[in-house]
Amino acid sequence: MDRISALRNVEEALAEFEAGETDFSGLERRVRGVLRTYATEFEGELAAYRVTSDGQAAGMVVMAAGEQAARERVRSLVDAHDVAVERVTTTEDG
Structure with a gap:
């Protein structure tokens, strides 16, 4: 997952939270998953x-x-x- 995709996924999760489609716990899980995927699929030497x-x-x-x-x-x-x-x-x- 590249940086732009990660940001888009976080933005979608925030929008769902703001629209009442998920609770704070769901928001946290989704954002944590996005960040974990971004970090573990990081392209490069790190x-x-x-x-x-x-x-x-x-x-x-x-x-x-x-x-x-x-x-x-x-x-x-x-x-x-x-x-x-x-x-x-x-x-x-x-």
Whole structure:
């Protein structure tokens, strides 16, 4: 999914919410799905990685060229030392 498609899908979800065709929970699920698809189908050298270790960064998702780069990216954003990450896939719940 390219950026324009992602934005269009988010806009459609917002319009449905504003029209009363979905509730806030439905809006959140749809937007989360759009963002997950965008991030995991990102074309280029980067991929989405989620922090799997406990602590301040738990659950954080970053874009990086690999696991080591993802750990370094997380460390640059928060004060975290022992960071474990895994690649995010479109089939994960969230």
